[in-house]
Amino acid sequence: MRTTMGEEQGSQRSEADPRPQESSTGESSIRRSIQSISSLISLTYTIKIFAAKWKTITTKLEELNSGLVAIENCEANENPVLSGILSNTLPTINECHDLARRCVDLSYSGKLLMQSDLDMLSAKLDLHARSLSEIYNAGVLSHRFAIVVSRPGNGACREDMRFYVRDLMTRMKIGDAEMKRQALHNLHNSIVEDDKYVKVVVEHTDTVNLLISFLDSNEVEIQDGSSKIVSLISGFGSYKGILIGAGVIAPLIRVLEYGSKIGKEGSARSLQRLTENSDNGWSISAHGGVTALLKLCECGDSSAGLIGSACGVLKNLVGVEEIKRFMVEEGAITTFIRLVKSKDEALQINAIAFLQNIASGDEGIQNVVIKEGGIRALLCVSEPRSDCSCKVREIALRAIENLCFCCNSSVGVLIKYGFVDQLIYFLRNGEVSIQELALKVAIRLCETTEEAKKAMGDANFMTELVKFLDSKSFEVREMAAEALSSMVLIPKNRKRFVQDDRNIGLLLQRFDPDNLGNAGNKKFLFSILMSLTSCNSGRRKIAHSGYLKNIEKLAEAEVSDAKRIVKKLSTNRFRSMLSGIWHS
Known part of the structure; x- marks a missing residue:
């Protein structure tokens, strides 16, 4: 019962x-x-x-x-x-x-x-x-499955965007690893496709803090996803302060040290952006960031993109004197000279920029760069027969000018290694942009040492410079005249210049009274002519040139420089030939 x-x-x-x-x-x-x-x-x-x-x-x-x-x-x-x-x-x-x-x-x-x-x-x-x-x-x-709220379409109102981002943030908070990963992926894609989402993300401190906390996640994909999003946010100048205030520096450096390739690349990009025009260098240094960045640059296994971003961060930090000294002590110069020889264009550009920045205004570090083979590396890059792009050559030429022209000994090393031959090649055969740059560099080289002027004269620079006096560009004509005026101050160069009758004729043509405005800077042109009258052969060839009448007309027009030249030509045995002109 x-x-x-x-x-x-x-x-x-x-x-x-x-x-x-x-x-x-x-x-x-x-x-x-x-x-x-x-x-x-x-x-x-x-x-x-x-x-x-x-x-x-x-x-x-x-x-x-x-x-x-x-x-x-x-x-x-x-x-x-x-x-x-x-x-x-x-x-x-x-x-x-x-x-x-x-x-x-x-x-x-x-x-x-x-x-x-x-x-x-x-x-x-x-x-x-x-x-x-x-x-x-x-x-x-x-x-079971994770149906994420659909992202609002283009032109959606701010409230719809906020709701979508909050939904993703909530999934990141309470979701398992897969849900977190998917939410980060969707948020990254949203920001890439519409950067207005960045403002929505940074509006809430909790959201930024959550993303930064994920940088220390043990789940590689979560760390990577967060690193990529932080990298995007750091690209907006107005939000850099929010990331810094939320303590992003230390986690980013930890990712640099221990993260995956993707995480490291995102972290390096973030740090590069966060150190642009800012005072975050000490924070990075305090957390061991400089050492971590240098190790990445030294590591042969690092990707070109990662090393390039690391170079960019270090380049931004050299403005802090103590950090710069630390880099030099840690062998940064040797590392970056090696990177100059890389086959990757972006890496070469970053490495050259770093060397320029770290040596700028510091003769001691400039000497270290030279001693460690920096000049030879830059000359190899700028060599016309190298596989480097025109852009890299131009950057290398500027670096050579900035690093080497301030010291007579380094100018001597440049000449020894054939730099003058490179310049003359670019003047004759280079593209327009590199021709103009070579001309600018030539002017600077003329201002350095007498040895440089002589070497340029031996390389037949003056013949090429005379051709540029007929350029369509006023700037080019002026630069050519300035370089020539400096070179003919050397007696050996004057004699070489007047040996070619064409040089005198081409120069005097530039003094056409009806077209003098197109000749370039007439101050330099008159300076060249005055220097040439210092030697007998120069005075003789000028006096016998069919274009001497250009100078005579200018003298008759009371152009003082022209009158001085005529006076110079009138002395001694030329006085009777040209008497009366300069007395008028």
């Missing part, structure tokens, strides 16, 4: 088993909560009073809503913990509806009491969100 009654009672309990009903109720409670919160969020946007408090509550409602959506995408059946959270959440949502309606209708009893109620409501929403996060992270839910 007892057994029968027990079996009957057991049968009755089985038929009326509450668990399936609770499971069903639990699932419907999630859906009901999501729908209720969505409606509530729309209502909060209409509230005009207690705006700051309602803005905070709206943000928390959106995060809670995203968390419930994430939970809904899990196998939540037969989970009593979840049922308990939902049973506590629904009353809070109903309470929020009530408070929102009273604020819309202005039907509350007192401001102080309503402010207190809103503060308590905000605390309850925080508690619910934490509870959801805890059970999700505890792994008691089986992840």
